[in-house]
Amino acid sequence: MIELNDISKIKALDILKNYVGDNPYILELKKKREDKSFLPITENQSKYIISNHTFQVKEVNKFLDLTNFFRNSLMREFNISTQIEKILIEKIFGEQEKVYHAQVKILKNRPSEIIWIPKSQLNEDLFKVIPEVNVNWDKYSSRLPMKHQEEAIIKLLQNDKFLLLDTPGLGKTTSSIIAALESGSQKILIICPASLKLNWKKEISIYDNPNNVSIIQREWTPNKWTIINYDILDKFNTIEKPKKGKKPKFKHQEYDKEVVNNHIINEKFDLIIIDESHYLKSNSSNRTKHVKKIIKSIKKRWFLTGTPITNKPIDIFSLLSMVEHPLSTNYNSFLYTYCNAKTMMIKGRRIIKADGASNLEELNRRIKPVSIRRRKEDVLDLPDKIISPVYLQMESDELIEYELSVERYIQMREEQGKNLSNNKLVELAVLRRWVAENKLKYTKELINNSLESDKKVIVFTDYTSVVNTLKEEYKDICTVINGETSQKDRQRAVEDFQNNPDVKLFIGNTVAAGVGLTLTAAEVVIVNDLNFTPANVDQSLDRAYRIGQTKDVICYFPLFDDTIDTIVYDVLNKKRDIINMAIDGVIDNKGVIEEVINRIDEKYKK
Numbered sequence: 001m002i003e004l005n006d007i008s009k010i011k012a013l014d015i016l017k018n019y020v021g022d023n024p025y026i027l028e029l030k031k032k033r034e035d036k037s038f039l040p041i042t043e044n045q046s047k048y049i050i051s052n053h054t055f056q057v058k059e060v061n062k063f064l065d066l067t068n069f070f071r072n073s074l075m076r077e078f079n080i081s082t083q084i085e086k087i088l089i090e091k092i093f094g095e096q097e098k099v100y101h102a103q104v105k106i107l108k109n110r111p112s113e114i115i116w117i118p119k120s121q122l123n124e125d126l127f128k129v130i131p132e133v134n135v136n137w138d139k140y141s142s143r144l145p146m147k148h149q150e151e152a153i154i155k156l157l158q159n160d161k162f163l164l165l166d167t168p169g170l171g172k173t174t175s176s177i178i179a180a181l182e183s184g185s186q187k188i189l190i191i192c193p194a195s196l197k198l199n200w201k202k203e204i205s206i207y208d209n210p211n212n213v214s215i216i217q218r219e220w221t222p223n224k225w226t227i228i229n230y231d232i233l234d235k236f237n238t239i240e241k242p243k244k245g246k247k248p249k250f251k252h253q254e255y256d257k258e259v260v261n262n263h264i265i266n267e268k269f270d271l272i273i274i275d276e277s278h279y280l281k282s283n284s285s286n287r288t289k290h291v292k293k294i295i296k297s298i299k300k301r302w303f304l305t306g307t308p309i310t311n312k313p314i315d316i317f318s319l320l321s322m323v324e325h326p327l328s329t330n331y332n333s334f335l336y337t338y339c340n341a342k343t344m345m346i347k348g349r350r351i352i353k354a355d356g357a358s359n360l361e362e363l364n365r366r367i368k369p370v371s372i373r374r375r376k377e378d379v380l381d382l383p384d385k386i387i388s389p390v391y392l393q394m395e396s397d398e399l400i401e402y403e404l405s406v407e408r409y410i411q412m413r414e415e416q417g418k419n420l421s422n423n424k425l426v427e428l429a430v431l432r433r434w435v436a437e438n439k440l441k442y443t444k445e446l447i448n449n450s451l452e453s454d455k456k457v458i459v460f461t462d463y464t465s466v467v468n469t470l471k472e473e474y475k476d477i478c479t480v481i482n483g484e485t486s487q488k489d490r491q492r493a494v495e496d497f498q499n500n501p502d503v504k505l506f507i508g509n510t511v512a513a514g515v516g517l518t519l520t521a522a523e524v525v526i527v528n529d530l531n532f533t534p535a536n537v538d539q540s541l542d543r544a545y546r547i548g549q550t551k552d553v554i555c556y557f558p559l560f561d562d563t564i565d566t567i568v569y570d571v572l573n574k575k576r577d578i579i580n581m582a583i584d585g586v587i588d589n590k591g592v593i594e595e596v597i598n599r600i601d602e603k604y605k606k
Contacts, residue, residue, distance in 0.1 A: 012046035015053045022057055023093045024114060025101060052094035052101070060089045060102075060126065068362055069337065070121035074106055082107060089117075089126065098329055100126065119326045120333060124369050133157045135182055143206050145178055146171065148379045153179045155372045160300045161323035163277075165373035168306040168524075168554040169386030173203045176273050176302055181207060183300065185270035186224065191291065192275035193449060194229040195442040198391040198561055200275070201227060215393070220263040228264075230279055233290040236263040264294050271300040276449060278307035280322070281315040288318060295322055307453040313338040313363055314354050323370050338363045376552040386554045387541075389569065391561045392442050402438075402563060405431050410604050413597075428597065435565055436463050436529035442558050443528045444473065451477075451504055455523040456497065458506045460514065460540045462529055470507045478505040481513040490517075497521055514540035525555040530568045532592045534575050567599045568592075 016030050026049055033039050041049075063086040066074075071084045087104050090112060094101035100117045133154050137144060145153060149171050156162055156179035164172050180188050190200055201213045204225050214223035220236050228236070272295060274280070280288045280303075295301050303319055314335070321328035328334070332352070335341035340356030376386065394402060409427050443459065447470075450457045461467060464482065471480050479493040496503045498521045506519055510531045522544040531537055545553045559565040571592055 008043070008050065009041060009046045012041060012049040015049050016041075019049075019053060021053060021055075023052060023055065024103075025093060026053060048094060048096065048101075051096060055094050058092040058127075060092055062126070063088050064122055064124050064126065065365065067121045067337070067366070068359065070118065074115075078106060078110075078113065080107065080110075092126070120329045122326060125326075128369070130158050133182075135178075140178055140207060143174070145174060146379075148374055149175045149178075152176075152372055153182065156302055157182055159370065161370065162302050163319060163323060163367070163371035164302060164304045165371050166306060167373075167375050167552050169376065169388060169552065170306075170374060170379060172304045172306070173200065173275070174206075176304060177204055177207055179302070180271055180273065183271060185300065187222070187267060187269045187271075188225050189264065189267070189269040189272045189294075189298070190225065190227045190275065191233070191272065192227065192229060193279070193445055194231060195390055195392060195445045195558065196275060197227050197229055198393045199389075201225075202391055220261075222263075222267050226267070226269075230287045233264070233287060233294075236261065237290050238262050238265065238293055265297050269298050271302070272298045273302045273304065275304045277303035277319060278305040278315065278453060279449075280318050283318050283321075292322065312355060312454075313357050313360070316367070320367070320370075325367070325370055327366060386552070387557070388554055389557045389559055390442070390446065391559055391566075392439060394438075394560055394563075398438055402434070402560075405434055406564075406600075406604055409600070413601065425593070428593070431564055432529065432568075433463050433465065435560055435563060436461060436466055437469070439528065439558050439560055439565075440466060440469055443526055444470075446524075446526050446556055446558060447474070447505065450524040450526075456504050456506075456521045457524045457526060458508065458519055458522045458544055459526045459528055460508050460510045461527075462510050462531055464509075466528055467507055467509060470505075474505050474507075477503060478507055479503050480507045481517070482509040483512045485512065494519065508540070508543075510536055510540050514543065517543050519543040523551045523553055525553065527555065527557050530557070530565075530572060532568070532572075532596070534572050534592070537572060564596070564600060567603070568596055571595045571599065 013033070016026065016033055019026055019030050021027075029041065029045060029049070033041075065086050066084070074080070074087070075084060084106060087106050089100075089102050089104050091103040092100055093103065093114070098119055100119065101114070102117050103112050103114050104117070105112050135150070135153065135157075137150065148166075152164055152166065152172070152175040156164065156176060164176065166172050166175075192200060197215050201210065201215055204210070204213050208225070212224040214221050214226050216222075216226060216228040216232065216236070274291065280291055282288055301322060303322065305319075307315070317328060317331070317334055332341075335352060335354040338357070338359050339354035340358040341352050341354040342356075344351050344353060409431050412427050447457050447459065459470060461470075467480060467482050471478060479496045481490055481493050485493065493506070494517055497506045497519060506513075506522065508514065508517075510527075514531075514536055525541055525544050527537065527540065531540075541555050545555075557569060559569055575592055575595075
């Protein structure tokens with residue numbers, strides 16, 4: 001019986017015999033074969049001949065940067081003592097899955113060499129042409145992008161597959177929305193955490209008709225802009241079930257399966273934007289598996305995350321594979337080159353431990369062609385403190401319960417008139433506490449997102465019930481200060497948060513923990529619910545943003561949209577503006593409360 005390898009060699013020899021192209025390697029093999037007709041060819045040679053005999057030689061003449069490993073390999077192979085910075089790739093004669101066959105000039109005073117270049121060892125895309133992009137920024141006068149955002153927009157438009165890695169607060173959402181509009185995409189899929197879905201809709205509505213935006217909840221209702229959260233991808237992406245009546249013959253066999261629905265892939269999106277894409281760092285997670293299925297059918301893929309990649313390079317590997325970066329072609333090579341991988345034997349099994357970091361300068365250089373990353377201190381047009389409201393949408397059952405609470409409050413208001421009585425304040429406090437407690441699941445999502453990014457977090461609240469819930473949830477990694485905390489325990493809580501790497505979360509009562517503390521270990525502040533005194537809110541934010549802080553700090557305000565939450569937020573901002581215009585301006589909480597009550601009356605009273 002003739003084996004497949006033999007058939008391949010017979011085909012290759014036939015091609016070789018009649019070859020008239022200009023590939024020097026194939027011509028060399030042909031000449032050797034003609035000189036010695038019995039000369040055998042190897043399996044790799046036959047594969048090369050078959051895959052490259054019709055390849056048109058490409059004139060490149062492009063200087064490319066190499067990895068340190070490949071640069072050192074060339075220096076050893078050609079006995080070169082001079083440090084190689086870049087090599088001139090003159091021609092490409094052939095290409096296989098993982099290598100180029102090229103004519104190169106390694107040093108200016110040396111003749112050209114024909115070598116094999118592993119694709120994973122190039123720091124740039126060999127054939128990439130960067131298109132020229134011109135944007136009329138005046139079209140976005142409703143909120144003009146800042147200079148650093150313009151740069152990000154241009155980068156996105158020049159790259160179908162790209163990583164936007166700016167730190168939080170630099171406006172990645174706005175940049176990607178404008179870039180999406182400029183790209184001409186008609187169907188755009190946005191995947192993000194549940195807590196950010198409404199934020200995306202609000203941001204899109206600044207530049208496009210809100211009727212063009214659909215937030216996916218329980219039903220598949222796509223639109224020009226379709227926003228879906230990670231947690232429900234499995235409901236709309238390649239759901240399979242066993243075929244009826246077809247049982248496997250053996251126990252170890254699986255049932256034949258059929259696809260029940262494939263809504264996302266069948267929609268044929270032009271562009272996918274994946275926010276907080278560090279959620280995809282684990283190749284084995286269901287969310288990553290779903291996203292990898294989805295992106296196969298989408299040409300344009302933009303990934304947004306502010307998570308630093310230089311601390312644990314292994315976290316970026318999954319994203320590099322999704323933008324098809326050459327580094328992702330060899331997993332083990334990536335581990336040993338950039339993750340300081342160590343091989344060890346545990347209970348007879350070979351284990352690779354790769355949670356370290358190595359060759360970071362080279363890694364950053366290699367990622368640059370498919371990414372852009374700026375920190376707050378790199379950007380001149382940003383405010384000192386980054387404030388980020390996060391607008392949330394209530395579930396239908398929550399909305400019904402909230403509206404009933406408002407009805408009870410309004411009924412009581414009508415019965416008692418306009419005077420600011422204690423009863424009214426108690427009823428208002430009940431309404432506010434209900435909102436504070438019901439938004440906790442979203443606050444937890446913001447906490448977890450920040451913890452995944454290895455950031456320390458502060459959470460402020462006015463309510464003991466919220467403190468206790470969070471304390472129970474994060475008891476192994478948190479420290480707490482409320483009105484009952486002694487002075488000694490306060491100091492211990494601060495020291496633990498500042499100095500203990502295992503204490504990641506500080507939970508504080510807004511008044512009790514909002515002044516006199518230095519919590520500069522934090523990079524994220526989350527205000528779960530708003531105190532009625534503007535100074536108390538500002539003081540709480542400044543626990544992290546103060547002298548001694550060397551990192552970016554972002555302050556999140558999770559807000560249930562179109563509720564008392566947004567009313568209080570708007571009133572506090574208005575009062576803060578008045579204070580800022582005055583010298584030593586002071587506004588007590590009574591003025592805030594009165595305006596909040598008046599706003600509620602205007603909104604809900606018929």
